[in-house]
Amino acid sequence: MALPSAKAAEREHEVGFVVGAKQYLLSIEGLPSARVNDVVADETGNRALVRALSDEYVTALALDAVLPRSGARYGYLPQPHLFSLGEHLFGRIINALGEPIDGGEAFPAGNTPLVLDVDAVGIESRVPMREQLYTGITLVDTLLPIAKGQRQLVFGPLRSGKTTFLTDIVLNQRAYGVVCIYAIIGKSLSELQIISETILRKEEQAPNIVIAALSGQLSPVVALAPAVAFLVADHFQKQGKDVLIILDDLDAHAKYLREIALLEERLPGRESYPGDLFYQHAHLMERSGSFDKATGGGSITTLPVIEADSKDVSDLIPTNLMSCTDGHFSFDGALQAEGLYPALSEEQSVTRVGRHAQCLVQKQLSTRIRMLLGAHRRQREYAQFGTQVSEEAQRVLHQGELIEHTMRQERYQRIPADVQVPLLALTLTPFLLERDVAFLDGHKKALIAGLQEDSALQDLRQLARTDTPLTTYLERLEAKQEIFETLCRA
Template sequence: MSEFKAIQRIQEVLHNFEPGVSKLEKIGTITSVGDGIARVSGFEEVRYGEMVQFSNGAIGMVQNLESEDVGVIIFGSYASIHEGDSVRRMHRMMEVPVGEVMLGRVVDALGRPIDGKGEIHATQYRPVEAEAPGIMDRQTVNEPLQTGIKAIDALVPIGKGQRELIIGDRKTGKTTLAIDTILNQKGKNVRCIYVSIGQKESTVKNLVKTLERHDAMDYTIVMSASASSASSLLYLAPYAATAMGEAFMYQGDDVLIIYDDLSKQAVAYRELSLLLKRPPGREAYPGDIFYLHSRLLERSGKLSDERGGGSMTALPIIETQAGDISAYIPTNVISITDGQIFLESDLFFSGVLPAINAGLSVSRVGGSAQLPAMKKVSGTLRIDLASYRELEAFSQFGSDLDETTQRTLTQGARTVEVLKQGAHVLIPQEMQVILIYALTHQFMADVDPSQVQVYERDLYNYVDQWGQDILQDIRTKGHIEDTAALDSLLASFNQTYLGQRQGTEGSDGIPSSN
């Protein structure tokens, strides 16, 4: 009887059997491999962007879906991957670990630690490619992201959720601006991510040391796809870092992400595209090179209150050749971002640091989020600076200048000196407001341009001692409550400090009463 039941059960299973491979794992076979690209056959149902695993444990991502096979980019070394090896589908899109555990660590483009501090035990993962927030999921940029850099906070302000391009030739201070912005977020509850694309490993090591020295690694993730890394990792790194930033943004936090730099990512993507046999276009870049950066930068923004109100502020960096901002990749990214900070080589080599060209630099939305006090005192600063540059060029052709022109030139030179700032020397917003107020309201009219930085240092010390009420007003209320008190404070400072300095420099040695 039991044998009959067993036979009956076998017949039932055979009757209900449906041919197919849905319950079997699909295994692909490598038909060719080289230059970090593998051609794999046998993956009829694979998806674009899906993760696959090679027999040696290496990870790849599907890129080309063709009739005969699929093109897979390999992350890392491909020396031990050979034709005929098997490839396994992982049935999930390319993803990286995210969350609080990533803070304070240096990782590669796959989220693996490279700082020698042990494994990262992540419990959360996000896909590297994600849809950008829709229009109704966003709100306008309405809160300033303070950089601590006078020339930026006054001339080209950045708001939380903005995308502000930093552009300029090699070695003009682009990375220094970005790092200083990270340092200035200390104590401001902003999570920072720095993505190094194609930089030297020694450069990244020095950068991490700088962040550690200023206690900034506690709220920062450093992702490094160094110059010695495969092109696939250089291409992936910005997307992986953005996924890490999105994890914070969607839980209501503010994030600052820096891509240093996207020029090298574009070159890496061009290399991958050509190896995948995609048709080349202008300058051999593929046709979707604009989409490469637009789908990345559109993921930054300020979320609506219904979505938690988090933000992700992007500072992409682009390297130009001989200051040519009209080249292909620079114009692409300029058209995607909300403004640009242009660093000029001539200014840099003449000692104007940061070397920001006020004429070509612009912030299209940051002014809406700028501190009201700063917006009020710096209103004419850009025009004054532009007038000075024009007059400076004109005055080189003649020696006889009228008094008004000379006065304008001196004030312009004074403005340039005020906006100078050393690396990693960050100025609180309220101190910046008072300094620029002194400049624009002629309290510095008798200060020689060569003495501006001495005046600035002494002013900070004096205000810190006697102007705490004014500082507190600017810090908490965002504007100057009592301008008469500030005028009195600055007049008192001029009498005490400037008067003494002029007196000691006098020919008779008697301090001026002023």
């Protein structure tokens, strides 16, 4: 809320002096009109964020690399700190203060103040999540779909393929016009380079933005990154755009919040994290959603990322984020070591909202495939004991292998949703059931190309996004068997 002009004029002449400094934590005497989350600056332009107020002094967090000494003079900025938001951000890398750090052109004048404590939009301004966010990955789009506006946690151990998976999703959004904001939190410069070179390719001209809060920066700056990502997302959502935010990662973010809280000598909670950590992360997650026209329309989908062992998720950060999201993707290092992509454990992953965004044929196909994969896993466990395998068990094992191989993809191989459905449905027809897995592996690319390009299969692509019953769809699919035979002979 803006101050009256008279009070604003008085503030311009207020000053404060640093009377104590503990690393980046400053105690400033003076500034009687200061408010929490104000940005103040010293005579050389070094900024600080007001953190708390007391009768004796103002507590602030330094935001610039040069830390002030005792006695430094602080005052209010002539103009509040403004972010320059707009389409000029597409293809750019900015820091957590909204400043370009990629060596590109300067931004236009700022138009949006830094507001950190933003209340989420109320339920009366939200609409049901009925539209799917397509990733181009068959396993996700069919079995673990994401709805636009959903909050889906992504976790797994180090080097389990999470970053490749996330950048793959971002690259697929260009075809749908989704604005993607990738917040890199507490990572190294080399990781920033890898991610930015992948998703900010100039030839693609995609609406992607990278917010970099690197490990070498001050903790208060890194701690701002998620809030700034939502500030940028809100701007585009209010224009009716669909926005995807990736927060990579919130485990590192929590550690920076813990460091700040301990430096402030706040009472630590579980694992020495601040007591309000759950509130801080949940407060961010609540800003996701699908919104009505009065609120601008559009949606904000959020993928928070943490590094955690999928077999032990009892620590504070995983349990906190699981409880304030709509599902989670569990990555498995063993699957990554086998060369599988994505290294996503379907049986340990959950999506609570995404299925509401699927059409009938997708829902029924997903249910059928899940049942078959469950039967396949159980039968495979029995077979390990050396028991005699019946013909029915062999059929279950064979069909399960066909499904698993159908869902395997190469990195950055994006398959359209209207191709995923008929491709996966082929595992339910005699065309593939009567052949071995080697046949599928050898002809999978030809089948995908045919489903994408052959005009005789156009009706299958069209029906893949309708409420056609699965039984009817399979009948249409089996009627095209000769076409598939021809594709595999070519």
